[in-house]
Amino acid sequence: MEHDDTHPLGPRRVVVTGAGGQLGRALVEAFTGDEVIALTHADWDVARPAPPLAARPELVLHTAAWTDVDGAEDDPQSAAAVNIGGTTNVAALGAPLVAFSSDYVFDGTKGSPYVESDAPAPLSVYGTTKLRGEAAAGDEAWIIRTSWLFGPAGHNFLRTMLRLGAERDELGVVDDQRGCPTFVGHLAAATRQLVDRGSAFGVWHLAAAGDCTWADFAEAIFEEAGLECRVRRITTAEFGAKAPRPAVSILRSEKGAPELPHWRDGLRACLAVM
Numbered sequence: 001m002e003h004d005d006t007h008p009l010g011p012r013r014v015v016v017t018g019a020g021g022q023l024g025r026a027l028v029e030a031f032t033g034d035e036v037i038a039l040t041h042a043d044w045d046v047a048r049p050a051p052p053l054a055a056r057p058e059l060v061l062h063t064a065a066w067t068d069v070d071g072a073e074d075d076p077q078s079a080a081a082v083n084i085g086g087t088t089n090v091a092a093l094g095a096p097l098v099a100f101s102s103d104y105v106f107d108g109t110k111g112s113p114y115v116e117s118d119a120p121a122p123l124s125v126y127g128t129t130k131l132r133g134e135a136a137a138g139d140e141a142w143i144i145r146t147s148w149l150f151g152p153a154g155h156n157f158l159r160t161m162l163r164l165g166a167e168r169d170e171l172g173v174v175d176d177q178r179g180c181p182t183f184v185g186h187l188a189a190a191t192r193q194l195v196d197r198g199s200a201f202g203v204w205h206l207a208a209a210g211d212c213t214w215a216d217f218a219e220a221i222f223e224e225a226g227l228e229c230r231v232r233r234i235t236t237a238e239f240g241a242k243a244p245r246p247a248v249s250i251l252r253s254e255k256g257a258p259e260l261p262h263w264r265d266g267l268r269a270c271l272a273v274m
């Protein structure tokens with residue numbers, strides 16, 4: 001029997017914001033079978049009210065965001081306009097909403113995985129705007145916190161490592177931050193599962209199984225891609241990024257969220273489609 005992508009209740013009108021971004025693209029693919037209205041940054045700057053839509057959406061997948069974590073430290077107002085104001089504008093569409101948030105709402109000092117009921121305490125401007133964005137999503141929203149996203153397109157750690165790993169013999173990579181590198185294809189599928197099974201609105205943690213440091217992830221990337229580049233393990237202080245980041249921001253669910261494959265399987269799946 002052929003796989004049927006159609007939702008049991010028939011195709012839904014689904015708006016995707018930030019549809020040109022890495023997660024936006026993956027969601028457009030994962031919701032095949034629905035009537036997807038993919039709005040890129042050029043189609044709708046979410047810091048402004050929504051443009052006229054032909055029909056009211058039945059579901060909104062909101063991925064548009066200011067994702068430049070270091071840049072947000074220099075321009076907190078612009079980051080807030082997108083991540084908080086933008087989410088308010090998206091919630092004003094009045095449809096059930098999936099709003100994506102981040103492990104950077106936590107300070108990383110717990111030292112063990114964060115679950116949905118843990119108290120957020122963001123360290124950075126970006127993390128603060130994402131946390132306030134969660135509140136702006138309203139009551140009819142699934143807040144999906146995820147982490148360390150990578151995909152075949154766009155700006156991400158995997159693509160940076162593939163580029164630098166091909167150019168250099170050795171690379172210094174941070175080894176004192178630990179998280180869950182998550183493949184956008186796996187996250188998009190789990191998002192669809194979460195919505196389709198009728199999960200309650202509220203906060204959900206969806207991130208890849210397993211955890212590692214950026215240095216571990218870089219080594220795995222070089223191994224899987226067959227690149228001869230050594231990883232020199234460095235500290236966050238040595239790397240010297242502008243925004244502070246949580247040391248341990250592993251996300252796990254205490255609510256029975258759909259489980260994602262291990263990050264290494266995500267890496268292999270991603271490389272296979274690149």
Ligand SMILES: NC(=O)c1ccc[n+]([C@@H]2O[C@H](COP(=O)([O-])OP(=O)(O)OC[C@H]3O[C@@H](n4cnc5c(N)ncnc54)[C@H](OP(=O)(O)O)[C@@H]3O)[C@@H](O)[C@H]2O)c1
Pocket residue numbers: 017018019020021022023024040041042044045046047062063064065066067082086100101102103130146147148149150154155
């Ligand atoms: N990347 C990560 O590691 C990570 C981790 C945890 C959570 N998240 C969250 O996951 C979601 C998706 O992230 P991503 O990795 O897919 O990011 P991404 O690849 O940077 O995509 C974000 C998209 O939003 C667009 N955008 C930026 N400002 C906008 C605005 N004012 N109006 C409309 N669109 C705008 C960007 O367009 P332009 O490029 O044209 O500006 C881009 O296409 C975000 O909510 C992010 O905070 C990401």
